[in-house]
Amino acid sequence: MTDCKTGAEHIKSLKDGRTVYLDGKLVGDVTEHDAFRHAVHSAAALYDFQVRPENLELMTFQPNGSNRRVSRGWQMPRSYDEMVKRRKALQAWAALTCGYMGRSPDHLASALVGQRMGIDIFRKHSEERAKAFADYFDYATKSDLFLTYVIINPQAQRSKAWGEQDEDLVARIVDEDTTGITIRGAKMLGTSSIMANEVFVANLQPLRPGEEDLAFSCALPMNAKGLRVLSRKSYEAHAVSIFDNPLSSRFDENDALIYFDDVKVPWDRLFVYRDVDACRAQFHDTPGHAYQNYQAQIRLSVKIAFLAGLARRITEAIGTTNIPSVSEKLGMLAAQAGMVNSMLSGMEASGTQIGEWYVPNKHFMYSAQVITQDLYPRVIDTIRDLAGGALIMLPSSVADFGNPELAAIIEKTQRSASMDPEHKVKFLKAAWDAIGSEFGSRHTQYEMFYAGARFVTCGHSFRTYDWNNATGLVEKLLSSYDLQSELKRLQH
Numbered sequence: 361m362t363d364c365k366t367g368a369e370h371i372k373s374l375k376d377g378r379t380v381y382l383d384g385k386l387v388g389d390v391t392e393h394d395a396f397r398h399a400v401h402s403a404a405a406l407y408d409f410q411v412r413p414e415n416l417e418l419m420t421f422q423p424n425g426s427n428r429r430v431s432r433g434w435q436m437p438r439s440y441d442e443m444v445k446r447r448k449a450l451q452a453w454a455a456l457t458c459g460y461m462g463r464s465p466d467h468l469a470s471a472l473v474g475q476r477m478g479i480d481i482f483r484k485h486s487e488e489r490a491k492a493f494a495d496y497f498d499y500a501t502k503s504d505l506f507l508t509y510v511i512i513n514p515q516a517q518r519s520k521a522w523g524e525q526d527e528d529l530v531a532r533i534v535d536e537d538t539t540g541i542t543i544r545g546a547k548m549l550g551t552s553s554i555m556a557n558e559v560f561v562a563n564l565q566p567l568r569p570g571e572e573d574l575a576f577s578c579a580l581p582m583n584a585k586g587l588r589v590l591s592r593k594s595y596e597a598h599a600v601s602i603f604d605n606p607l608s609s610r611f612d613e614n615d616a617l618i619y620f621d622d623v624k625v626p627w628d629r630l631f632v633y634r635d636v637d638a639c640r641a642q643f644h645d646t647p648g649h650a651y652q653n654y655q656a657q658i659r660l661s662v663k664i665a666f667l668a669g670l671a672r673r674i675t676e677a678i679g680t681t682n683i684p685s686v687s688e689k690l691g692m693l694a695a696q697a698g699m700v701n702s703m704l705s706g707m708e709a710s711g712t713q714i715g716e717w718y719v720p721n722k723h724f725m726y727s728a729q730v731i732t733q734d735l736y737p738r739v740i741d742t743i744r745d746l747a748g749g750a751l752i753m754l755p756s757s758v759a760d761f762g763n764p765e766l767a768a769i770i771e772k773t774q775r776s777a778s779m780d781p782e783h784k785v786k787f788l789k790a791a792w793d794a795i796g797s798e799f800g801s802r803h804t805q806y807e808m809f810y811a812g813a814r815f816v817t818c819g820h821s822f823r824t825y826d827w828n829n830a831t832g833l834v835e836k837l838l839s840s841y842d843l844q845s846e847l848k849r850l851q852h
């Protein structure tokens with residue numbers, strides 16, 4: 361059998377004594393806990409999927425100098441063809457969760473792939489830090505690590521600079537010695553941190569000169585001493601059964617505030633050190649930001665297709681598909697799903713060769729980001745509009761089917777144009793979980809914000825657009841006539 365990371369290996373690696381808090385209590389073992397275990401197993405299933413003999417070529421590759429195959433997420437494409445091959449693997453992973461696990465391992469792998477492509481940028485800032493990053497990338501790739509990241513500071517007073525926030529809010533360097541630095545303070549929002557091996561800590565938000573204490577990036581194992589994970593409410597814990605909540609019971613990847621309570625970072629895990637510009641450069645001067653968000657669009661292409669499928673089935677369930685105004689709405693949804701795919705194909709086809717590496721078109725990626733963060737809530741709204749009360753007129757839980765009296769009423773009342781009562785209830789519960797449950801609602805917030813608020817994503821789009829071409833067209837038109845010539849023409 362080919363040597364490749366398995367689900368069992370991943371689960372075992374999470375039994376590492378990490379400090380996770382939920383509902384006021386310390387969680388002993390995330391792999392066994394009611395609030396996390398199914399999501400953890402869904403993450404493990406990703407590895408079990410790629411290790412299947414029939415999936416090995418699709419999903420994995422063998423890095424240089426390694427005797428193990430690892431996820432294609434870690435592959436650094438050298439050409440358009442390699443990029444497409446890698447994307448197909450990422451789409452196959454996303455399909456296992458209908459695109460509902462935003463921070464599957466390929467997200468961070470993509471971020472680091474892009475940053476590693478720009479290793480010269482790290483070198484410009486510090487040879488030592490660049491070496492630490494390159495070594496870490498090699499280690500993470502060969503170990504097929506599941507990483508998460510916290511690159512955003514906790515919201516507190518947005519009108520103040522990060523360096524002016526109250527002490528101990530934003531993670532900062534508080535000490536250093538010959539073995540490394542010590543950090544204290546918080547970062548948000550470590551999605552998937554309960555099921556990741558390590559956390560990548562950095563600063564995506566701009567820092568000012570003088571804020572060098574905040575200007576670092578590093579990677580830490582989730583069980584690092586002093587690293588505390590404060591989980592948000594678990595939707596999985598409240599999901600009664602798979603039948604009632606097929607998504608939230610299994611794909612609640614979780615989000616958490618990460619508090620660094622005097623956590624030691626060894627020098628060889630430190631990639632940016634007291635360097636405000638390097639914090640920006642590691643994302644924006646390397647292809648890092650482009651690659652991490654390209655992965656997000658790959659995942660979204662699957663999720664949008666899933667949502668379009670839900671919409672279509674809802675109309676079939678209530679017998680409205682062929683009403684002209686309904687099929688028009690479905691046509692619009694289909695066009696929106698098509699647009700997400702087209703943008704994805706566009707950023708690949710018009711990618712650029714940067715030295716050895718092939719990189720997706722940055723402005724097309726930012727265009728997709730701006731458009732899809734706006735699109736997602738509109739898609740959800742359309743599905744709600746198509747559904748009416750059917751999403752709510754449902755048995756309280758699967759237990760109602762176990763009561764013969766209620767089961768008989770369900771049989772009589774859950775009528776459908778296309779589904780028997782059991783299937784209709786099963787389907788509509790899945791639909792509500794996807795778009796209306798607390799889990800579904802968190803997903804709307806996620807798609808609107810995971811890559812930054814609109815003023816941030818529009819800022820990226822503004823900066824990376826080819827304005828010279830656009831304004832050049834305007835200038836060309838204006839230069840094709842002038843006032844004096846026109847006056848002369850009128851006089852003749």
Ligand SMILES: Cc1cc2nc3c(=O)[nH]c(=O)nc-3n(C[C@H](O)[C@H](O)[C@H](O)COP(=O)(O)OP(=O)(O)OC[C@H]3O[C@@H](n4cnc5c(N)ncnc54)[C@H](O)[C@@H]3O)c2cc1C
Pocket residue numbers: 463508509510511512513514515518548549550551552615802805806809810811812813814815
């Ligand atoms: C579900 C979820 C999961 C997440 N997971 C992760 C993760 O795994 N890792 C991670 O690092 N981060 C994560 N995040 C954080 C995410 O990256 C941030 O939410 C995002 O960057 C926006 O930053 P913010 O929340 O501070 O919002 P803000 O930047 O404060 O924006 C909120 C709103 O405030 C207003 N606003 C604030 N400042 C300005 C301004 N200067 N100009 C104009 N308007 C302004 C706007 O109306 C804006 O929409 C996650 C977020 C969510 C919701």
